[in-house]
Amino acid sequence: MTQFEGSHILSVSQLDLDSINTIFNVANKMTPYALREKRTKVLEGAILGNLFFEPSTRTRVSFGCAFNLLGGHVRETTGMASSSLSKGESLYDTARVLSTYSDVIAMRHPDAYSVKEFAEGSRVPVINGGDGPNEHPTQALLDLFTIKKELSHSGMGIDGMHIAMVGDLKYGRTVHSLSRLLCMHKDIKFTLISPTELSMPDYVIADIENAGHKITITEQLEGNLHHADILYLTRIQEERFPSQEEANKYRGKFRLNHNIYTQHCKSNTVIMHPLPRDSRAQANELDNDLNSHPSLAIFRQADNGLLIRMALFALTLGVEDQLEKYECPVNWYSRKADR
Template identity: 65%
Template sequence: MDFIGANILSVSQFERGDIDRIFTVADTMVPYARREKVTRVLEGAILGNMFLEPSTRTRVSFGCAFNLLGGTVRETVGVSASAMAKGESLYDTARVLSGYSDVICMRHPQAGSVAEFAAASRVPVVNGGDGANEHPTQALLDLYTIRKELEGKGGSLDNFRIAMIGDLKYGRTVHSLCKLLCLFKNVQLVFVSPEELAMPPVVIEKLREAGHQVTVSDQLEQSIKAVDIVYSTRIQEERFESQEEADRYRGRFRLNRDIFTRHAEPNTVIMHPLPRDSRAEANELDPDLNEHPSLAIFRQTDNGLLVRMALFAMLLGVEDKVDQYARPITWQTRRNQI
């Protein structure tokens, strides 16, 4: 696809070559994200960061990504803060706000709203999550993380094994990730969930059509035995029909250091889209894994910055100029790289 001026609305819009290009550009962003140098390449450009639904992580990540390229951010948070509450259409909001900025990132609680907004916008729009529908930059950062972790041990996206655990029925991130995986070859997937929260058959079909091998299980320990990646997700208790049902499953899909050490291969990588629920009654990913080198969940969010920087640079056509506008940093930093 032609990235300049494009909207990023869904993972379905990418071909394999597009993914490769995004990841190649993301790699070049590392020195900036690590503050080894700074760039002014987007100085003067404005990101309209519109989060009509609460989000700290994603909102700040988009904003910082734009800032790290030298751009400026104007932010809108919460739908009540908006004229839309008075009956203004998405069309009007898009026409107006796109006259103010160079690119817009939008999160909206309703599926399809970001695409509707983008259709009326005069500048590129990046979907920051539209309800149960899509959150394409999350899927991209997940895939980018998998690639990086695999490459770290000589592997690649064309031949690896992954277990996805938790709520696979409603989990937006696992569905998008599976769509992207269809662009690659020879992936072995194990889906581990309570029966009520199983991966939808249509997703499994697509994966099989792509030549991947899919197994379904409700046994955590067995499933993590021979995989490269464990991708854990949150189970919301309200998904179950009764408290008894929830109690029955409680804990069966929780990963902790003991289970991981006893069952997984030592260099298996643990991922999670975050937020994880750290309350004792919920924690799908135990805090006793926090300092474990296999835990890649904060490498994921760090990678999110790289992927978003890459997208912004590509949408505005500056990916080849970032270094040209670079300068050494002036301050000292004791940033602890994870």
């Protein structure tokens, strides 16, 4: 039994390197099930309450499929309009009631700290699927997990690596949380590339510096990528800007394409992006001409998200050692051969 059994996963700040390693080890054990080489019914009969009070198709579907892949049922809700919260119910009451209906809950909500408040009323483990501007811990974990896996192909580890973060570093929640996780590691070089108006918040920079890492801050993409092992691109978070005009000023400011990559990056620099990328002509921060490049890790990131979420369900429900016991063969056509 791990520290996770019966616990909530609310913030990356509740994790240390040991517990992160535990999660990553279980995530690795999930690979054959996600690839459909075999399947497991370890959570057959269990129910996930997939409560998305703020819609997010991809994250919701990813949590739901992760649970299905372990054999469980999923009950969902999307949006706030028809929920009792709109009739003045407290998050505590909502949690007391809805947590009776499931064995574990994944929750997204537009308000910071709402998931924590909900968790206090819940009778079952709650996993934070994003609480507005605050945290999105499963995204941070899948990003770190991806970095670790990608660098291992070149024999590298996270300690000592060089990461360049590019784009909207102000509103891009994922770079904040990832930085926090990287602070637990040693001797990392950060290159932060953004317009001054969209630069990394001061508290994140302070955290990085206090952890003893090196930071370079610049507005220039070209010329600053040569040493990067990881290139982490972000979308301009238009929906968080005061106006569309304001957002438009920055769309298309930084663009990576095959030509720029070849000219300015090492040959094996890993390209990451939390997705969705904006592929409209006026934005296009990461061009489709890199789609078949072996260093493009963006779809492997999404795949890893599934593994991380499967791992967190297994750990909070304490079944991480029973996966094999409930294994079955996959008797249908599966995509594994294509990958």
